[in-house]
Amino acid sequence: MSNIELVFPEIFISLSIMFLLILGVFKKNSSKIIQNVSLLILLITAVITFNETLSDKQITLFNESVIIDYLSSFMKIVTLLAAFIVLLISSNYLRTFKIFKIEYPILILSSVLGMMIMISSNDLIVFYMGLELQSLALYVLASFDRDKLKSSEAGLKYFVLSALSSGLLLYGCSLIYGFTGSTNFNVIANQFNTNEYAITFGIVFVLVGLAFKISAVPFHMWAPDVYEGSPTSVTLFFTIVPKIAALTVFIRFLFVPFLNLIEQWQMILVFLSIASMLFGAIAAIGQKNLKRLIAYSSISHVGYALAGLATGSNDGIQSSVIYITIYIIMNLGFFSCLLMMKRNNVYYEQIDDLSGLSKNHPMLSLSLLIILFSLAGIPPLAGFFAKFYIFKSVIEQSMYFLAIVGLLATVVAAFYYLRIIKIMYFDKEKESYDKDHSLWLKFSLTFSTLIILLYFIFPSQLVDAVSKINII
Amino acid sequence: MNFPILSSLILLPLIGAVFLFFTKSRNENNITLKYVALFTSLVNFFLSIYLWFLFDQTTSEFQFVEDRIWIEGLINYKVGVDGISILFIILTTFITPLCIISVNNSISDRLNEFLIAILIMETFMIGVFCSLDLVVFYLFFEAGLIPMFLIIGIWGGSRRVYSAFKFFLFTLLGSVLMLVAIISIYWITGTTDVVKLYEIGVDTKYQNLLWLAFFSSFAVKTPMWPVHTWLPDAHVEAPTAGSVLLAAILLKMAGYGFIRFSLGLFPTASEVFTPLIYTLSVIAIIFTSLIALMQEDMKKLIAYSSVAHMGFVTLGIFTIQQQGIEGSIIQMISHGLVSAALFLCVGVVYDRMHSRLINTYGGIVSIVPKYSVLFMIFTLAALGLPGTSGFVGEFLILMAAFKDNFLVAVLASLGVIIGAAYMLWLYKRVIFGKLINSDLNKMIDLNKSEIFILSCLAIPTLYFGFYPDPLINTIEVSISDLIDNYNFNIVSKP
Numbered sequence: 001m002s003n004i005e006l007v008f009p010e011i012f013i014s015l016s017i018m019f020l021l022i023l024g025v026f027k028k029n030s031s032k033i034i035q036n037v038s039l040l041i042l043l044i045t046a047v048i049t050f051n052e053t054l055s056d057k058q059i060t061l062f063n064e065s066v067i068i069d070y071l072s073s074f075m076k077i078v079t080l081l082a083a084f085i086v087l088l089i090s091s092n093y094l095r096t097f098k099i100f101k102i103e104y105p106i107l108i109l110s111s112v113l114g115m116m117i118m119i120s121s122n123d124l125i126v127f128y129m130g131l132e133l134q135s136l137a138l139y140v141l142a143s144f145d146r147d148k149l150k151s152s153e154a155g156l157k158y159f160v161l162s163a164l165s166s167g168l169l170l171y172g173c174s175l176i177y178g179f180t181g182s183t184n185f186n187v188i189a190n191q192f193n194t195n196e197y198a199i200t201f202g203i204v205f206v207l208v209g210l211a212f213k214i215s216a217v218p219f220h221m222w223a224p225d226v227y228e229g230s231p232t233s234v235t236l237f238f239t240i241v242p243k244i245a246a247l248t249v250f251i252r253f254l255f256v257p258f259l260n261l262i263e264q265w266q267m268i269l270v271f272l273s274i275a276s277m278l279f280g281a282i283a284a285i286g287q288k289n290l291k292r293l294i295a296y297s298s299i300s301h302v303g304y305a306l307a308g309l310a311t312g313s314n315d316g317i318q319s320s321v322i323y324i325t326i327y328i329i330m331n332l333g334f335f336s337c338l339l340m341m342k343r344n345n346v347y348y349e350q351i352d353d354l355s356g357l358s359k360n361h362p363m364l365s366l367s368l369l370i371i372l373f374s375l376a377g378i379p380p381l382a383g384f385f386a387k388f389y390i391f392k393s394v395i396e397q398s399m400y401f402l403a404i405v406g407l408l409a410t411v412v413a414a415f416y417y418l419r420i421i422k423i424m425y426f427d428k429e430k431e432s433y434d435k436d437h438s439l440w441l442k443f444s445l446t447f448s449t450l451i452i453l454l455y456f457i458f459p460s461q462l463v464d465a466v467s468k469i470n471i472i
Numbered sequence: 473m474n475f476p477i478l479s480s481l482i483l484l485p486l487i488g489a490v491f492l493f494f495t496k497s498r499n500e501n502n503i504t505l506k507y508v509a510l511f512t513s514l515v516n517f518f519l520s521i522y523l524w525f526l527f528d529q530t531t532s533e534f535q536f537v538e539d540r541i542w543i544e545g546l547i548n549y550k551v552g553v554d555g556i557s558i559l560f561i562i563l564t565t566f567i568t569p570l571c572i573i574s575v576n577n578s579i580s581d582r583l584n585e586f587l588i589a590i591l592i593m594e595t596f597m598i599g600v601f602c603s604l605d606l607v608v609f610y611l612f613f614e615a616g617l618i619p620m621f622l623i624i625g626i627w628g629g630s631r632r633v634y635s636a637f638k639f640f641l642f643t644l645l646g647s648v649l650m651l652v653a654i655i656s657i658y659w660i661t662g663t664t665d666v667v668k669l670y671e672i673g674v675d676t677k678y679q680n681l682l683w684l685a686f687f688s689s690f691a692v693k694t695p696m697w698p699v700h701t702w703l704p705d706a707h708v709e710a711p712t713a714g715s716v717l718l719a720a721i722l723l724k725m726a727g728y729g730f731i732r733f734s735l736g737l738f739p740t741a742s743e744v745f746t747p748l749i750y751t752l753s754v755i756a757i758i759f760t761s762l763i764a765l766m767q768e769d770m771k772k773l774i775a776y777s778s779v780a781h782m783g784f785v786t787l788g789i790f791t792i793q794q795q796g797i798e799g800s801i802i803q804m805i806s807h808g809l810v811s812a813a814l815f816l817c818v819g820v821v822y823d824r825m826h827s828r829l830i831n832t833y834g835g836i837v838s839i840v841p842k843y844s845v846l847f848m849i850f851t852l853a854a855l856g857l858p859g860t861s862g863f864v865g866e867f868l869i870l871m872a873a874f875k876d877n878f879l880v881a882v883l884a885s886l887g888v889i890i891g892a893a894y895m896l897w898l899y900k901r902v903i904f905g906k907l908i909n910s911d912l913n914k915m916i917d918l919n920k921s922e923i924f925i926l927s928c929l930a931i932p933t934l935y936f937g938f939y940p941d942p943l944i945n946t947i948e949v950s951i952s953d954l955i956d957n958y959n960f961n962i963v964s965k966p
Contacts, residue, residue, distance in 0.1 A: 373618055378644075379611040388607075388651075392546075395655045403655075407648035414644055418621070418637060426625050426633055456611075459543045 003061055006068045009049045009076065010120075013113050016041045017106060024102035031102045038105035039087055042112070046080040049073055056468055064184055065123035067252075070468045072120045074321070075248045079119070082241050082328050083112045088440045089336060090233030096345050097231065099145050107144075108237065111137035115245035122256070124173045124183040127249060131169075131213070134242060135162050141237065142230045154229025161222045162212070169209025175202030188257035200264050206253060207268055214246040216306060217275035220299045227295035232347060235291055236335040239298045240328045243305075247324055250309060251317055255471045262312045269310035270402055276303030277409040284416045290338060290349050293416065294331070297375060300413055301327050307406055308390045311397045318466045319389035325462065326386040326455075333371040333448030336441055340364055343433045351420060356429025365424045367449040374452045376417040377410045382455035389463075476538050477523055478551045478602050481516060481561065482595055485568075488512030489591040492584055506572065509587040513569040513594065520565040527558055529945050532953035534604060534667060542608075546658075550604040550665060555950030559801065559943060560601040560721075560728055563808045567720045568594045570925050571713040574816055576823065586627060586713075589619040593717060600725050606654045606664040606733075613689075613725060614647055620718065628709040635702075635709035642702040646692030653685035657737075669737055673961065676740045683741035686733055693726035694786060697756040700779045707775035708828070712819030715771065719778050720812040724804045727785045731797060735789065736954060739961040742790065749790040750880050756783030757887035765894040770818045770828045773898055774811060777854060780887060781807045787884060788869035791876045792958060797951045799868025802943055806853070806861035806933065813850040813929040817843070820922055821902075824915050830898065835907035840917045844903045846926045851899045853933045855892040860937035 020034050020041075027033070054077070058069040087108055094100040114134030121127035139162070143155020173183070179198045180188045208219060215223040227235045254265055280300025287293040305327070308320030340361075341348045358365040374383035387410065394403045455462075492508055528535060534552035542549040553561065571590055575583070596619070599612030617640055625636035658664050660678055674682065692699045703723075707715050735742050757780050764776035781803065788800035820843060821836075822828055837844045853860035856867075866888060873881035907913070918926070936943055 378618060379614045384611075384614075388655075391651065392655050392658070395652065396659050400652070400656075403652050404649070407652060408645075411641060411645045411648060415637070415641060418640060421621075422625060422633055422637070425622065426636075463543060463546075 003059055003068075006053050006059060006061060007066065007120075008052055009045045010113065010116050012048060013041060013045050013109060013116070017109050017113065020102075020106050020109070024106070031100050031104075034102045035087070035091060035100075035105050038109055039084060041109065042080050042084040042087065046077050046084070049076045049080065056470075060122060060186070064186055065126050066120050067122035067185075068120060071248065071251065071317075071321075071471060074465070074469065075119045075244055076116050078325060078328065079112060079115050079241055079244050082244065082332070083108055083237070085332055085444055086233065086237045086241065089339060089438070089444050090236070092438050092441065093231065093233045093339055093347070096342070096347070097145055099231065103140075104144065107137045107141050110134075111141070111237075112241070115242065118245040119248045121249065121252070122185045124176065124185075127253075128166075128170065128173060130245075131249075132166065134245065135166065135213075138162075138238070138242065141234045142226055144234055145231045148229075150229035151231060154226045157229075158222055158226045165209045165212035165219065168205050168212075172202045172205025172207075172209065175199070175205065185252065185256040189259075199258075200261065203258055203261065203265055204268065207265065207272075210246055210250055210253070211272055214243050214250070214302050214306075215295075215299055216272045216302050217279040217299060220276070220279070223299060224292045224295040227298075228289055228291045232291065232335065232338055232349065235294075236331070236339075239294060239335075240331050243298075243302065244324060244328070247305060247309075247320065250306075251320070251471060254309065255312075255317065259312075259472065266310055266312055269306055270399070273303045273306040273310050274402065274405050276300060276306065277406050278303075278412075281409045281412040281416075284413070285419075287416075288351055290351055290354075290420075293351065293420075294334060297413070297416075298327075298331070300409065301375075303409070304387060304390050304406060307394055307402055310402065311393050311399065313393060313397060314470060314472050315393040315396060317471055318463075318469055319393040321466050321469060322389050322462055323386045325466075326382045326452075329448045329451050330371055330375050330383060333367065333445055333452065334375070336445035336448065337364060337368045337371070339441055340437050340445070341433055343431060348433075351423060353430070354420060354424050355427045357424040359429040360432035361435075364445075367445055368424065369421055370449050370453055372417045372421055376414040378414070380456040382452040385455060385459055477519065477526075478536050478553065479538055481519055481523070481565070482551070482599050482602070484516045484519070485512055485591040485594040485598075489588045489595075492588050492591070495584065505584055505587055506575065509591060510569055510572045512591060513565065513572055516594070516598075517565040517569055520562045523553070524558060524562055524946070527553070527555075527946070529555065530949060532950040537604070537667075547607045548605055548665060549608060550667075551599075551602040551608075552604045552667075553602050555947040556731055556801065556954075557601045557728065559805055559946060560724055561598055563724070563805055564594060564597045564601065564721050567716065567808065567812055570812070570816075570928060571716050573921055573925055574716070574819065575713055576921075582626065586623070586711075589623050590713060590717070593619045593623070597717075597721050597725070601728060604666045606657060606666065606669075609666075609729075609733075610647070610651060610654055613650075613729075614644075616722065616725075617643055620714070620722065623714040623717075624706055624710045627711040627714065630709075631705070632709045635705040638702045639706040642692050642699065646689040646699070649685040650689035653682045656682065666732070666736070670957070674737055679738040679741035680744060683734060683738040683745060686729070686738075687745070690726040690729045690734070691752075693729075694723060694782045695726075695779060696752045696783070696786060697759055697779070700756070700760065703779060704772050704775040707778070707815075708769060708771045712815060712822070715815040715819075716812045719774075719815055720808040723778065723782055724808060727782065727789065727800065727804050730786065730789050731800070731954070735792065735958060739958045742792070742958075743962055746790045746792075749786055750877065753783040753787035753790075754880055754883045754887075756780060757787070757884050758890065761887050761890035761894060765890065765897070767894075768830055770821075770830055770898065770902070771815065772828075773830075773894065774814045774818065777891065777894065778807070778811055780891060781811070781854075783887070784866055784869050784884065787873060787880070788865075791869070791872040792955060793872040793875065794948075794952055794955060795868045796872030796876075797955070798944055798947055799865050799870075799872060801865075801947050801951075802861065802936070802940060803865025803869060805943065806865050806936065809929050809933050810850050810853045810860075810862060813846075813926055813933070814854060816922075816925060816929075817847045817850060820918065821915075825911065830901050832909060833902040833912065834905040834909065835903075836912055836915060837903045839907075839912060839915050842918045842923060846918070846923075846930060847903065848899065849930050849933065850926075851895050853937070855895040856888060858937075859934065861933050861940070863937060864940045 054073040111134040117130030145151035212219040284296035374381035537552035596616040603609040760779040767773035788796040856862040
């Protein structure tokens with residue numbers, strides 16, 4: 001137990017959660033304090049993770065059931081920072097709906113804890129525990145605005161379907177355990193017999209469960225409804241933070257124990273990827289609600305991230321990580337815009353509400369324009385580079401079909417992003433929105449827009465940071 | 473040569489655009505904004521003339537090369553010019569200030585943003601012509617879509633939304649395949665540096681597919697028949713300055729791409745696909761000329777004539793002879809000047825009468841004599857009258873085509889005749905005839921700035937028509953080297 005400091009971030013965050021819960025019980029009207037303390041905790045945890053664990057070494061703890069390596073540390077920091085910004089910009093929204101309660105930051109902290117456990121897991125049981133911890137917190141978050149029918153519906157829908165997928169996942173785990181005799185990734189990697197078909201079944205079930213969590217087609221049905229029904233700040237959380245953890249588990253689960261079975265799972269991933277890219281792009285065309293639209297858009301983006309994994313190469317993993325990082329920044333910017341569309345304490349979220357935005361809010365619409373072109377993958381914005389790395393790794397493995405389908409899907413996707421731009425810039429203006437946004441909201445929008453816009457000046461930094469990820 | 477002259481050319485308009493962006497004067501100081509933009513683009517123009525002055529015409533090596541690491545071990549930011557690209561850079565820097573001068577009261581709304589879009593467009597266009605790395609080229613090539621989409625969509629005519637979408641999606645669809653090809657080249661050869669690729673060459677067995685992928689992008693952009701349909705829409709709906717940029721420079725990107733990449737990188741495949749290009753070019757020349765004959769909208773007519781002229785360009789490029797390629801480049805420069813001028817001419821009457829239909833006009837020769845004279849010069853240049861730059865290009869292309877394939881050349885010559893027919897008929901219907909529409913009496917002749925712009929375009933048109941040597945001297949060595957390299961590859965790798 002000499003390496004206990006490596007799990008110090010998790011320990012710190014779980015102790016903080018308990019402390020905050022007690023604080024919330026004994027102190028009246030403490031939601032503002034708890035919000036600020038939670039922000040501080042997230043930041044401190046990120047700093048601890050950065051200082052203590054970010055290194056090239058790979059260390060396993062607790063009978064090899066927890067793994068600390070560069071991938072896990074990197075993903076944890078991204079998760080923590082993303083959660084930090086989400087929490088930072090959501091307070092005004094919550095106040096407007098009178099749901100600015102102590103539970104909100106605590107639930108976010110708990111789900112972040114679950115994700116950190118998932119990211120570090122090297123064992124099916126640890127992984128499942130982390131997954132359930134984050135999911136339980138997410139169910140409650142989805143129905144956080146409980147007086148609204150849609151929010152409760154979103155929570156219930158998410159709970160029922162997610163429980164189903166967890167069941168499938170658990171069944172897959174039990175199959176794998178049954179035929180290899182262990183739940184530990186490293187042990188499984190050394191022990192199993194490649195001719196055992198039951199293991200393939202197990203992998204498929206686990207993949208189905210994971211695909212559900214990151215809403216890849218055909219397990220995406222919950223996403224549009226849940227994204228639309230949940231409070232916008234929770235939707236923001238949904239679209240970015242859980243995806244990081246699920247992607248990490250995807251990487252770890254496929255590449256550590258089952259790399260030898262690559263011909264079995266590669267096909268599945270290629271299918272998931274193609275289906276997500278195409279379906280996400282086509283289904284988004286008809287949407288009228290921005291949150292639903294971004295749900296489909298995130299389905300399609302997940303498809304690109306999976307395309308990187310489908311290559312089965314280290315380059316592919318790195319490109320997926322780059323992709324998801326840039327995707328997070330773009331989505332943060334997009335939702336910052338969405339949270340600014342407020343007039344007289346009402347938030348607007350239909351696409352038509354953006355009509356003529358460029359007349360009344362030139363800066364807001366310019367930022368949104370940049371973000372949308374970036375989501376569409378037009379150079380020289382960051383979104384293009386994200387796609388470029390993915391296709392670079394895909395073509396390296398001579399998977400031309402996947403690359404061409406993916407690029408054609410970007411053309412289809414460009415259509416609906418252009419449609420939003422058209423409504424903002426070419427249509428008649430409506431009443432203007434409030435302009436007194438919180439400083440943090442403005443900061444988050446400016447920050448993400450500038451990164452997207454200026455990424456091409458320093459493209460090497462992110463690549464360097466990711467290039468230390470070495471799984472295979 | 474320590475001064476990074478090419479990067480300055482690329483960055484200057486961008487700096488001007490950023491400066492404009494932070495200039496808060498909205499409505500009162502329109503003139504100031506215009507002067508800022510004009511000043512930036514003029515500085516750029518003189519810088520590019522200086523570049524031409526420094527340019528060494530006796531070598532086909534790339535000059536003024538700048539090479540910096542951009543993404544470690546993957547992409548280098550590499551720019552440089554040779555005889556082929558330098559003329560396009562000068563064309564770009566020459567047309568942009570004229571575009572900015574031509575912006576008048578017709579764009580009163582969001583003038584600041586319009587000027588920013590034009591300047592950013594200039595950055596990207598210059599970038600396309602001097603990038604020596606495939607990825608950098610792709611970046612500039614695609615990035616141009618964003619400002620152009622906005623120019624058409626925000627300041628365009630009544631069907632602007634449809635046209636802007638069509639323009640964007642057509643071009644994007646063509647280009648994504650080129651991206652696949654570029655990444656494939658990286659994995660096949662290990663580099664995307666054009667100069668290195670010229671040396672090592674691309675393996676013959678991959679060339680056909682790669683050529684087709686590049687072709688899909690350039691064919692849409694040129695545009696070649698049958699993917700030309702976005703062009704008339706985009707031209708008609710774009711504001712005058714947008715049409716000018718589109719016709720004068722954007723279309724040339726593809727012609728330049730054909731010479732630089734299709735011929736330079738994939739000689740074997742170019743040899744294989746020459747019949748395809750010939751067929752499509754001849755169809756484009758004859759078919760779109762016939763369509764142009766029947767147009768009632770002046771801008772549409774000129775747009776279709778652009779397609780026909782670009783048909784000559786592709787025909788000339790793939791004759792793969794000295795005259796053919798020289799002719800193509802001169803034709804592109806000439807078309808850049810002439811089509812820009814023709815769109816400006818249409819813009820002039822549109823600003824006064826708010827109609828682009830030919831039958832609105834007629835008999836205006838005595839009302840607007842100066843306009844009629846200048847319009848005539850450009851009409852004659854468009855149909856390739858000897859003494860105008862249009863003639864030199866077409867003549868060289870046809871000469872090369874006759875050497876290579878008699879039938880194609882005959883058919884293309886037929887296109888020249890139809891071209892003369894539709895241009896002269898257009899001129900006759902607009903300028904001569906009886907004055908039917910009494911509103912036309914109120915038309916005012918060209919003002920000073922319009923005369924200035926059109927004369928600026930007319931002088932080089934006539935000058936290069938009589939004396940094309942400055943152009944030919946600049947491109948000669950680069951092209952002969954390109955052809956030697958091409959023939960060497962064809963012979964050595966059958």
